[in-house]
Amino acid sequence: MNKLHTLMFTVGLLAGASAHAQLKIEIAGVGSNQIPIAVAAFADESMAPAQVSAIIKADLERSGVFKVIDAGAMSENDPVSYSQWKARGADALVVGSVQKLADGRFEVRYKLHDTVKTAQLSAMNQAAQPKYTRLSAHKIADDIYEKLTGTRGAFATRVAYVSENRGARDYRLEIADADGEAVQVAVRSNEPIISPSWSPDGSKVAYVSFEQRKPVIYVQNLVTGGRKVVVNEKGSNSAPSWSPDGTKLTVALSKDGHTQVYSVNADGGNVRRLSNSNGIDTEPQYSADGQTIYFTSDRSGGPQIYKMSSSGGNATRVTFNGSYNISPRVSSDGKTLAWVSQRDGGYSLYAMNLASGQELRLADGATEPSFSPNGKYIMYATKTGGRTSLAVVSVDGRVKQRLTTQAGNIREPNWGPFQK
Known part of the structure; x- marks a missing residue:
């Protein structure tokens, strides 16, 4: 032939x-002692080809390690009331924003806050071509997973x-x-x-x-x-x-x-x-x-x-x-x-x-x-x-x-x- x-x-x-x-993913089980984490909709993320916060939420939920709490919409520059988020049951808070750059790339910014220690745990800025917006979101989820579990994430x-x-x-x-x-x-x-x-x-x-x-x-x-x-x-x-x-x-x-x-x-x-x-x-x-x-x-x-x-x-x-x-x-x-x-x-x-x-x-x-x-x-x-x-x-x-x-x-x- x-x-x-x-x-x-x-x-x-x-x-x-x-x-x-x-491929369609169905989750049939969760881990024990899930970490409650609030994830906000990223400011201006609607301009990007992929909804960054939704991808992050899906990654964290799929891991079975986290219990995701909807945090509404917030930017990484908005003031954070740690006591308020702790009262809502969140041990951590994820906030961020998306900005379209002059060269056509999208810059994704994010911060991770620890409401128990009342401190910022991590931050990341990434600029990527539109087709790699999903990858930027996966990398943020990886960073969250690693900072909160001590194990490198595998979402990306x-x-x-x-x-x-x-x-x-x-x-x-x-x-x-x-x-x-x-x-x-x-x-x-x-x-x-x-x-x-x-x-x-x-x-x-x-x-x-x-x-x-x-x-x-x-x-x-x-x-x-x-x-x-x-x-x-x-x-x-x-x-x-x-x-x-x-x-x-x-x-x-x-x-x-x-x-x-x-x-x-x-x-x-x-x-x-x-x-x-x-x-x-x-x-x-x-x-x-x-x-x-x-x-x-x-x-x-x-x-x-x-x-x-x-x-x-x-x-x-x-x-x-x-x-x-x-x-x-x-x-x-x-x-x-x-x-x-x-x-x-x-x-x-x-x-x-x-x-x-x-x-x-x-x-x-x-x-x-x-x-x-x-x-x-x-x-x-x-x-x-x-x-x-x-x-x-x-x-x-x-x-x-x-x-x-x-x-x-x-x-x-x-x-x-x-x-x-």
Whole structure:
């Protein structure tokens, strides 16, 4: 089949227009001990292409950490009565304004006040092109989250996932903001696409395409729209995962018989075997420090999670409960392992404290997990009503969200890194 008919990809993705339906987010749970925060409508925000305060509110509510209180309309320069806001039950107050500059950009200003300490906690001024107004709002929400929780916010990040309509043979690798907005198509194909994986700098996504009638690993540049074949060895080429420094990928290859774990330079050179078993070793994932690789292996009779040095060698078994454990993912702080376990007749998402070995069942009907870059949430695929959609759960299991779309199935999520 002609490659031009098989695969189409956008050039200059970041500047491209949205080409697909937006994701809809439904919140199904909230955290304990929510922080009550008043968010005012920003002065003159109606002139901007996006309502900044509404985006901030939605981000904070979606996190499950905050109880948002409507504060009417205020500018960051208006006097603040801390006692008044404290009496209204708010521990913090967000105020701001929007101004259109002579060069066409919009300047967004904001201040965060602590009504308990009766002091200003933070302030930010951002000038951005109109299309990045939403990003300015997400960055403010990130700042609020970090100042009030001590953990970096992940609202200004992006997610990659696969949207598929098998009947129409339409497969798309799509990129969206973490709130499901600004969906753009990075790759479109008549053949299946699986296993997207973000590069650490957020400029590229590695993925597997079947356009050559076998699984081949590609890397898509999201800035230029260019792409290249990275691994096309004999047999199956699958499960790419980037090293934390972006110089290498771990992959699963069957070039020497059984599928095993290999490393390869980001440009496709220096293919080197890391695992050595008589079974199938697959789904490799680097730890955050790059020193360890977690992977799935059936060397003990059924699929279990193992770990080994990133340079290869002997492997140590990690999971022992249940006879079927796959899809390991490690949080950015290296403290938590997430994976999918088949128990009680279904697939469930589990998380393990790697220091204590304690397990927590987070969600049922789950596959393909991916951590948020701050390690506080896990996105996964789930099937309900005959359709596959995405969902998010906090690592303590309290906060749950579902991301759905009107058309097709969405699956294979991969949460991108923090924006620079």
